[in-house]
Amino acid sequence: xxxxxxxxxxxxxxxxxxxxxxxxxxxxxxxxxxxxxxxxxxxxxxxxxxxxxxxxxxxxxxxxxxxxxxxxxxxxxxxxxxxxxxxxxxxxxxxxxxxxxxxxxxxxxxxxxxxxxxxxxxxxxxx
Amino acid sequence: xxxxxxxxxxxxxxxxxxxxxxxxxxxxxxxxxxxxxxxxxxxxxxxxxxxxxxxxxxxxxxxxxxxxxxxxxxxxxxxxxxxxxxxxxxxxxxxxxxxxxxxxxxxx
Numbered sequence: 001x002x003x004x005x006x007x008x009x010x011x012x013x014x015x016x017x018x019x020x021x022x023x024x025x026x027x028x029x030x031x032x033x034x035x036x037x038x039x040x041x042x043x044x045x046x047x048x049x050x051x052x053x054x055x056x057x058x059x060x061x062x063x064x065x066x067x068x069x070x071x072x073x074x075x076x077x078x079x080x081x082x083x084x085x086x087x088x089x090x091x092x093x094x095x096x097x098x099x100x101x102x103x104x105x106x107x108x109x110x111x112x113x114x115x116x117x118x119x120x121x122x123x124x125x126x127x
Numbered sequence: 128x129x130x131x132x133x134x135x136x137x138x139x140x141x142x143x144x145x146x147x148x149x150x151x152x153x154x155x156x157x158x159x160x161x162x163x164x165x166x167x168x169x170x171x172x173x174x175x176x177x178x179x180x181x182x183x184x185x186x187x188x189x190x191x192x193x194x195x196x197x198x199x200x201x202x203x204x205x206x207x208x209x210x211x212x213x214x215x216x217x218x219x220x221x222x223x224x225x226x227x228x229x230x231x232x233x234x235x
Contacts, residue, residue, distance in 0.1 A: 111178030
């Protein structure tokens, strides 16, 4: 059974830095792209970043570009999110999620989705 | 960037009733990249529907998804107590992922 466990969330001052981790088990981690998604208090889900299975391709939401860096260590089955220059609006529960796909019957295409999620880790940016 | 607008914001229903949630895209999107998730406080988000209409493994058949182009919907045919939660649609466009703002299904 695939399991994702986030860690590293804590209270940090504005302008500070933090690194989150996402430990994966029950899958061949090196085969799958991974995401970070967050939910701020009272708000909806917001996609943060994606990293391809080999770590060579990364995408970021405009709200975190230049401040957050995603990385992964496939030998440790772990993904990371380095967060710098944190702002109050970065306060949120941060989830990691596995990027999945399923072949569409009778076609050569695939459906894509975030198939498995962790329970999240809470980051609070406050002085 | 595709913007997803979900309606209503809140749906107040009783157990056993039918829930219909809407997700409207700002431009036509492929069903391949349209997904629905359920979120409950303190729990991991749960994949419900992918490809606009395919149920994920273990999802009860009271959940169904439909739609194409710009209009998509999630239907829960008879609400069970565990179905009262937040629901989000989501779209992928190749380099970014967007979520709708969510619909809360609450007990009336």
